Amino acid sequence: MSEFSKRVSVMANEVKNLKVLTESLVSPDIISFAGGAPAKEAYPFEIIGDIAKEVFKPDARGFGSVVYGTTMGVVALREAVRDILLKPRGLDVDIDNIMITAGGIQPINMLCQLFINPGDTILVETPTFVHTSMIYKMFQANLVPCEMDDDGLVIADVEAKIKKYHPKMIYTVPTFQNPTGVTLAQDRRKQLAELGSRYDIIILEDDPYREIRYSGEELIPIKAFDQTGNTIFAGSFSKIFSPGSRLGFMVASDEFMDKLCNIKLGTDTCTNTMTQTIAGEFFKQGHYPQHLESLKNLYRSRRDAMVKALDAYFPEGTKHTYPDGGYYVWVELPKELDTGKLAPEVAEKLNVCYGDGSIFFSEGNPEGAGSNCMRMNFSGQPEEVITENLKKLGNFFKEKLEQGGTSC
Amino acid sequence: MSEFSKRVSVMANEVKNLKVLTESLVSPDIISFAGGAPAKEAYPFEIIGDIAKEVFKPDARGFGSVVYGTTMGVVALREAVRDILLKPRGLDVDIDNIMITAGGIQPINMLCQLFINPGDTILVETPTFVHTSMIYKMFQANLVPCEMDDDGLVIADVEAKIKKYHPKMIYTVPTFQNPTGVTLAQDRRKQLAELGSRYDIIILEDDPYREIRYSGEELIPIKAFDQTGNTIFAGSFSKIFSPGSRLGFMVASDEFMDKLCNIKLGTDTCTNTMTQTIAGEFFKQGHYPQHLESLKNLYRSRRDAMVKALDAYFPEGTKHTYPDGGYYVWVELPKELDTGKLAPEVAEKLNVCYGDGSIFFSEGNPEGAGSNCMRMNFSGQPEEVITENLKKLGNFFKEKLEQGGTSC
Incomplete structure (x- = not known):
């Protein structure tokens, strides 16, 4: 049979890792803390239906x-991206520097x-987003x-690795990072742009969670400190409108945007205009502020429930992040527990799944890095489900520890 | 500034060619026979609006x-692709071998x-689709x-070029080809699959126009003759539903589909579910047969008007194809006329544009190939506009010929 291209053969391991997460999204019977989709309560159904009925008519807007x-x-x-999602957040750009994309992954x-x-180097966070x-x-x-601490990427380590590896790009999720929930501090944002x-070097600022902040102060994007066009900002409507609309955007300098238009033409011609029009009306009609407020209230309670349950029920020695927004808490269990090895037993006995920590450690990390960690999504489950199942999960891990940890 | 990848630098000439067409689509003031979009009358607005209002509800289908x-x-x-677009056309496949894509270009x-x-060879038709x-x-x-005649690709030439160039892929638009409107004969379809x-070698059967046939007998897809999985079929909803929905599909063997899923994940995660759901309902509710019939009636009259006008008004020695379907007639003018060179004068004096013939001739053709040709889209303009403007255009070319052809 015809030979595949080289790019297909080198991605096998990462594909396997990603499937740990994506397959949990389509199993309706398991209680999943693994994936990362909006809550069912978070979709503005009636508004979308009304707008659609209004828009699809044989007039100029309909065509x-x-x-x-x-x-x-x-x-x-x-214009909505410029006026509502960027300017009030400290990033003032022209619409000629904003391209709408098919979701937040397409800009990447x-x-x-x-x-x-082929062969170029990209610096990534540790841990980093598997997709x-x-x-x-x-x-x-x-x-x-590159190293991270509680304030995100450690700039000294990034600079050392720039000098050593001469990378083409640095990839960061600066706000409520995936998978840790950690946010890059304001001063480091400026330093990274510099x-x-x-x-x-290209700084790829992937910022899909920025809008859903539940506590703490809002920070200015890296891109706002960029004097040379080296930083490119990527955003998404998946968390604030609907992932099914497949809408995202990126902000880049004129020189890059011209080439990106050619690439877009060669990838899928243009982003779907049906959902762009619906989303555009959603913002124009002023539905967004109230919708965002209700999203934040919904997810804030879920984050609080998760953090509380981790503190109450998980084994002594467990550490976890306290995210000011986004979808995820990162949990570090005692070293004796291997989350990847325990996952099948957890699924079978507790009917629960989580994001195995090790899949978020890219190549270049020591073997077994993150094996005692887990990414826990709180946005997708109601508070009582979080509390009940984290109690079960905590007790399960405690029992395992009493038995001497993960059996091999 | 950061260096672009190699892929960006090698595509410059083709990008320039493509822009001749795409820029005509967004100039509202010029009468364009250059682009290839459905007629304004061809969109089922009311049905789409009703379905959207019905679908976007907090129930299982809405979620x-x-x-x-x-x-x-x-x-x-x-299922609609399998049952309505493929099985009745002679291609019987399982839904596990059908992937929905973001339009018809994404499969390519x-x-x-x-x-x-990099460096692999692809055999293409002459002329071929610039995008x-x-x-x-x-x-x-x-x-x-590869050579084409009135029955499409010349199989002996394809085989000779397989032996000479060892290509990885053969690209064909077998039905109402873009840009010529020519259809690959039934026996050649079988031979190509073989x-x-x-x-x-991969045979990429790109068949977005198949459904809109105005005359002649329907032909079975190349993919139906494929015994080994080497043929991959690509289709589109752009011509039969809405290009703004950005929906297409491809049909491939299990082995390829598994890898294509990984590629899709790494390209844009998944195709937009909002428009997929609306389109799915459109077919399920049974709107398609009547919609298709009205499309065919609309476009058949426009094709007839264009062919008639070409015969009536264009200079002696003009040749053109007679397409049984699709969007385009291919016109070959007397050698003395250079359509690319004349295009600015035509736009200025007649307020008309067309697809310059030369842009459809890929690398490997002699310099100047197709310079006396043009791709004429008939789907986008009403009959009276076609007749009136082709009369003007024909007279313009006649005058030019009397003056000795294109001035240099």
Whole structure:
């Protein structure tokens, strides 16, 4: 049978890791803390239905919603990004520098198309998002992990690794990071933008969780400190509107945007105009502030329930992050517990699943890194389900520890 | 500034060619025969609006329409592809071999991701679709043009070029080809599938126009003759539902589909579920047969008007195809006329544009090939507009000929 391209063969391990998460999303019978989808209560169904009925008519707006769109995307939605999602957050850009994409993953893929040759190096966080690692391997990049602490990427380590590995790109999820929930401190954001400029490296600021903050003060994007165009900002409507609409966006300099338009044409021509038009109207009609407020209230309670249950029920020696927003808490169990090895037993006995910690450690980490860790999603389950199941899970881990840890 | 990847630099010429077409789509003031979008009258607005209002509710179907979808796509839409678009046309496949994609261009990109390494050869038709040529160059493939006659690709030439160039893939638009409107004869379809199997080459059967046939007998897809899985079929909803929905599909063997799922995950996670759900309902509720019939009646009259006007008003020595379906007539003017060079004058004096013939001739063709040709889209303009403007255009070309042809 016809031979596959090189890019297909090098991504096998990352694909396996990603499937640990994606397969949990489509098992309706298991209580999943593994995936990362909005809560069922979080969708503005009635508003979407009303807007759709209003929009799909044989008038100018209706035609605009069913025909091919421009490569850059529907103007009304790019204006909403500029005026509602970016300017109030400290990033003031022109709509000519905003492209609407098919969800928040497409910008990652397109930026690899623009910059990455086989063998190029990308610096990533430790731990890092498994889905993007898979894309980087698809482009035959080498991944080099950088240190993180409670304030995100450690800048001194990033600079040391720039000097050692001469990377093409640095990938960061600066706000409520996936998988840890940690946020990059304000001063480090400025320093990272400056490193990008000084060493002429692309900083890919992947910021899909920024809007859903439950506590703490809002921080200015890395891109706002970028003087040279080296930082590219990627955002998403998946967390604040609907992942099924497949809408995201990226902000880049004129020079990059011109090339990104060509890449977009060669990838899928343009982003779907039907959902762009619906989302554009959603913002234009002013539904967003109230919707966002209700999202935050919903998820804040769930985060609190999860943190409380971890503190109450998990074994002594367990550490966890306290995220100010986003979807995830990162949990570090005592060293004797291997979350990946225990996952099948947890699924069978407790009917529960989580994100095995080790899958978030890219190549370049020591063997077994993160094996006692887990990514726990709190957005997808009601408080009582979180409390009840984390109690069971905590007791399960305690029992395992009494038996001497993970059996091999 | 950061260096672009190699793939970006090699596609410049094809990008320039493609922009000749795409830019005509967004100029509202010019009468365009250049692009290829459905007629404004061809969209089922009211039905789409009603379905949307019905679907976006907090019930099982509503949730399915706003969340992340499976990588393969919404089951109801894959069933519609199987039962309505493929089985009655002679291709009987399982839904596990049908993936829904973001429009009809994404399958081309994804198959390049799956098979094409830099330097691989792809055999293409002469002339061929400029948008796909751009994608092939993005993947750093070499293009080798094959001969066509009134029955499509000349099989003996394809086989000779297989032996000479050892291609990885053969790209064909077998039904109402873009740009010529020519259809590959039934016996050649079988022969092409057999060549793919015998030489272990991928046959990419790109068939977005198949449904809109105005005359002649329906032909069985190449994929129906494929015994080895070497043929991959790509289809689109852009011509029969809405390009703004960004929906297409591809049909591939199990072995390929598994890898294509990984590629889809790394490209845009999944296709938008909102428009998949609306389109799925459109088929399920039985709207398609009547909609298709009205599309065919609309476009048949426009084709007839264009062919009649070409015969009546164009200079002696003009040749053109007579397409049994699709969007385009291919016109060959007397050698003295250069359509690319005349295009600015035509736009300025007549307020009309067309697809310059030369942009559809890939690398490997002699310099200046197709310069006396043009691709004329008939689907986008009402009959009276076609008649009136082709009269003007024909007279313009006659005058030019009297003056000795294109001035240099």
